[in-house]
Amino acid sequence: MQTYCATAKNVTEIRLDPRIAETIELSLRAQTSGSPAAAAFNRALADILGASKQAETPADAEIRKAISAELEVKGGIPDALIDVSVHGGVVELRGAIRSQYHRLKLCDVANGTPGVKAIHDHLIWMDHDSGAFLLSPEDSRASNPS
Numbered sequence: 001m002q003t004y005c006a007t008a009k010n011v012t013e014i015r016l017d018p019r020i021a022e023t024i025e026l027s028l029r030a031q032t033s034g035s036p037a038a039a040a041f042n043r044a045l046a047d048i049l050g051a052s053k054q055a056e057t058p059a060d061a062e063i064r065k066a067i068s069a070e071l072e073v074k075g076g077i078p079d080a081l082i083d084v085s086v087h088g089g090v091v092e093l094r095g096a097i098r099s100q101y102h103r104l105k106l107c108d109v110a111n112g113t114p115g116v117k118a119i120h121d122h123l124i125w126m127d128h129d130s131g132a133f134l135l136s137p138e139d140s141r142a143s144n145p146s
Contacts, residue, residue: 040133044096044124045081060086063115067091070109077102082123084110089117096126103136 056064063086071077080102082095091110097103103123110119121136135143 035131036133040124040135041096041126044094044122056086057088059115060089063089063091063113066113066115067110070113071106074105074109077106082106086116089115091116091119092122093119094122096124098126098128100125100134 064084067084067086077097080095080097082093082097084106085092085094091113093106093110097106103121103125106123107119107121110116121138123136124139125134127133134140
């Protein structure tokens with residue numbers, strides 16, 4: 001699992017024991033809250049933990065590392081908790097961001113990385129002051145089929 005530091009440009013990689021990650025993930029998914037923003041944030045954290053359980057191939061690891069390196073060159077994503085995972089060349093972006101600009105930046109970096117076949121955006125934009133949040137366009141379409 002990769003977590004982008006809230007106050008730095010650097011990428012911090014965190015490795016959790018899969019049993020601990022699963023326990024935390026289940027706990028987060030089971031929590032109920034009167035706050036929709038808190039519930040959305042808990043789901044984002046659970047998604048990050050769930051995504052980190054999948055093994056990646058050496059080619060996928062190279063794509064993930066290239067995305068991380070390019071993000072560092074472009075100044076990182078401040079005040080965000082993001083997981084970038086790659087499986088079969090398909091990039092999954094999960095976590096919480098504070099700006100829609102950061103969503104565009106992450107998707108642009110991933111899209112410009114050699115070997116990327118597709119990008120799935122599961123980022124949640126959260127305004128910490130008001131508690132407002134927006135699901136990614138992809139997740140909004142999935143939860144509100146026409």
